[in-house]
Amino acid sequence: MGEFFANVLRYPKYLITIVLGVFAASLEPLVKRSSNPITAISLIGAFISGLLTLGFILRAMVFPVALR
DSSP states (O other): OHHHHHHHHHHHHHHHHHHHHHHHHHHHHHHHHTTSHHHHHHHHHHHHHHHHHHHHHHHHHHSOGGGO
16 A cells, blocks of 8 residues: 555656646747847747736636626
8 A cells, every 4th residue: 555655646746847847848949039139028928928817717717706
């Protein structure tokens, strides 16, 4: 039974490794292109827009309209 829990406890490490790898692989080309000021401004705008969208979606999920 201890071996089962040892295997289960490994999965969060795999998940974190995969998520960090995906972020690193997707951000590397964007960092290389940020030397152009116009591209850097558009990347910052896209990042802020993504964060706002995620925030609005999470707010709508946590606080449904019926409770407001």
